[in-house]
Structure formats: structure tokens, C-alpha cells
Amino acid sequence: MKKGKFSILEHELVPKHEILEEREAAALLDKYKLQKEQLPKIKKSDPVIKEIKAEVGDVVRITRRSRTAGKSLSYRLVIE
Template sequence: MSKKKEQFSVFDHVLVPKHEIVPDSEVEAILAELRVESKDRLPKILPTDPCVKALKAKRGDLIRILRKEPTGEAVYYRVVV
């Protein structure tokens, strides 16, 4: 096994967009912008998801996903359930 293989992270894969944890201080502003009453109305992401594990995100964290769509770049949010 080469060294490169051991360092493989899910985010290296072509299909995986950038994920990041949204700091708690920004959450409210985002919910207001999306006109959503609470976090649990947003799309979900499982705590077992390889990306969540790699980020070490906790339950209830908001994940910002920077997608590269066929229609351009887009920001998507998911909540760890």
C-alpha cells in the first residue's frame, strides 16, 4: 500500500463537494435568510455519513455544502441528525 492511499480523505473524491461546519453564531442569520423556523426543517445528513465523520461534526450541527452544480455553484445546508 502506498502512502497516498492511507491519506485518502472522502473530500478528495470527485463527487464529494466541500462540506464545512457552520459556526453557531451564524446559524440564526442563515435560518432567517432561508425563512425556516427551526433547524429541523432543513435537509438532513446522518451522523454516520463519511463526510460528517471526517469533519467530526456533532448532532445538531449545521453543515454548509458548497456544491458545484451543472447550473453553477450553489450553497446547500444540511443538519446532522
């Protein structure tokens, strides 16, 4: 009855996470006049981060499904 692997990335509660390229991250911080550390955080040990293989210091773009806007973008900084 056991099946081997399932992917948490396909779970309906898990939104899409993508690692931003250096250039995109810089543009984001510039747009909102932020320091990296002011972004919300996500831990390196987070199951999704492990899955997408992001490193500490990366900025991750999260495409959330929003009840009011339909779709909304959010960003998190990967920390230890």
C-alpha cells in the same frame, strides 16, 4: 500494492462540507425563516461528517458544483 490511507474528502463526487458557526446558522435560519428541523438532513454516521467531526445539531454548509449555476450553496442538519 496496498497503500494506506486515502481521503474521501478529495474524491471528485464529494463536495466541500463545512460546519457553520452558531451565529452563521442562526443567520441562515433567520434569512429563510426556517426551523432547524426543516433543513435537509445528514446522518452523523455519514463518512464525510465523521471526517469533519460535526456533532448532532450542527448545520453543515455544502458548496456544490452545479451544472446550471456554476456553484450553489446548500445546508444540512446533522442528525443521529
